[in-house]
Amino acid sequence: RARDTVAGNLESLAKRGRLPEGLAPLDEMLRTSTRMADVAGANLIIEAVWESMALKKTVFGELDRHADADALLATNTSTLDIDEIARSTARPESVLGLHFFSPAHVMGLLELVRGERTRADFVAAGLDLGRRMRKTTVVVGVCHGFVGNRLFIARDREAVRLLYEGALPEQIDRVLTEFGLPMGTFDLADMGGGIELGYRARQDRGEVEPVGDRLFLAGRLGQRTGKGFYRYEPGKRRPLPDPExxxxxxxxxxxxxxxxxxxxDDELRERLILPMINEGAKLVEEGMVLRASDIDVVWQKGFGWPDWKGGPMYHADRLGLAAxxxxxxxxxxxxxxRFRPAELLRVLAAQGRTFTGELAADTAAA
Incomplete structure (x- = not known):
């Protein structure tokens, strides 16, 4: 199945003229195996199993047994604690996160997650890999969701609360797309399997979210089942509001x-966007990113934040941090x-400063 998927992706790229001439046949470039011992000899190993901490720790325990001593061990996790995964090996200094945004062969963003003990030369190797793959690579620290998904989770949790309070999926999604994002919260969940992913993640954590849980248990898994937060006509992808x-x-x-x-709409926009800005401020405050503009890069390249709004932190500067x-x-x-302002935001607002340092609030208002 993996070989067929790779072959299909290469065929699609070839039809669009996006493969270099003289590329070696697939059989010469790709070797597949179901034996963990066959990772021996590889200098870079990227794990991409289901987003379960227990499963990932099991896999890394096995990799530790079979991988070469100088191999770089990477996880593609999008949210989980890299340091905890690393502690399942006897060489945590060899472990880092390489979070490829999906679909990995199309999306141009790579979050490189540096663990507490990750070797500097392995971070450099990860950056070089991103460069050779023509990815925009952003180095981030270890926290739940890293940069992209941490803001995404903050927004989506608020979107669910808004459902409880009276909003409906189609209104929330319309507000987000009119803001400039390519898709709304619930449309995206239907497209990307978010209902099932969210349910299984909550099961692992012992959490409950009654709307998403009921959709999952009713078999409403999104586009692939013809119904999720929306309903879909056979063979169509247009989301349709569903009375059910x-x-x-x-x-x-x-x-x-x-x-x-x-x-x-203004109420919804405020409650959806401001938590993202606040979470971004916390990331800067916690040292999870080198600069606030890294957050903007992640959201532009990985989530389709509208270029004319510059990213969440630049957008905050345009609004004025005091406001x-x-x-x-x-x-x-x-x-x-949950809406308590980050301390960094309070300080910058009081000093009349900005996150990006490129636009003062009074200039934006002019």
Whole structure:
């Protein structure tokens, strides 16, 4: 199956004229095996199994037994703790994260996750790999979701809360696409298998999200099953609002004792975008990125953030950090601690400074 997938991808690239001339036959470039011992001799090994910590630790324990002593051991995890994975080996200094955005042969972004003990020369090797693969590579630290998914998770958790309070998937997604993003939260979940991925991740963590859980248990897994947060006509990918989903959401609201209400688009946009900015500020504050603009690069290259808005942190600078801080305080007062402004945001707002240093708030307002 892996060989067929690679062959299909190469064939597709060839039809579009995107393969170099004189490329060796696939059989000369690719060797497949189901035996872990066959990783011996490789100088770089990238694990890409299911997003389960227990499974990944098992795999890295096996890699530790069979890989060459100087091999670089990389994980493609999109959220999990690289340092915990590394501790399942006797050589944590050889482990780092290489998070390729999906589909990996198309997307131009690579998050290189540097672990607590990752060797500097292995980080350099990862950067060189990204360069040779023509990827934009951003070095990030170890935290849940790294850079791209940490902001993504903050936004999507708020999107689910908005469902509980009265919004519907189609309204939330429309607000995000009108903002300039290529897809909304729930449309993307249907396309990328997010309902099943989210359910299994919550099962591993012992968590519950009643809307997503009910969709999964009802067999509503997204486009591939013809229904998820939306319904789909046979052979079509256009998301259509589904009264059955509305009924599920409204039932959850009743059970949670939440009185549903109407939202304006401005309210939704604020509650979806400002948590992303705040999470980005925390990443800078925690030293997870070298500079705020790295967050913008990740979101432009990996998630399709509109170029004319420059990325979440640049967008915050355009809004004015004092205004962002003020709105987060108002949201905190109304909705709770999840909206508490990051300390760095408070400091920069008070000093009249910006995240990117490229645009002062008073210039943006002019």
């Amino acid at each position: 989903v509305t009924q599920i959401i409204e039932a959850v609201s009743r059970e949670m004792g939440i009185e549903r209400r109407r939202f304006t 962002v801080h003020e709105r987060l305080l108002a949201l905190q007062e109304r909705h709770g601690e």
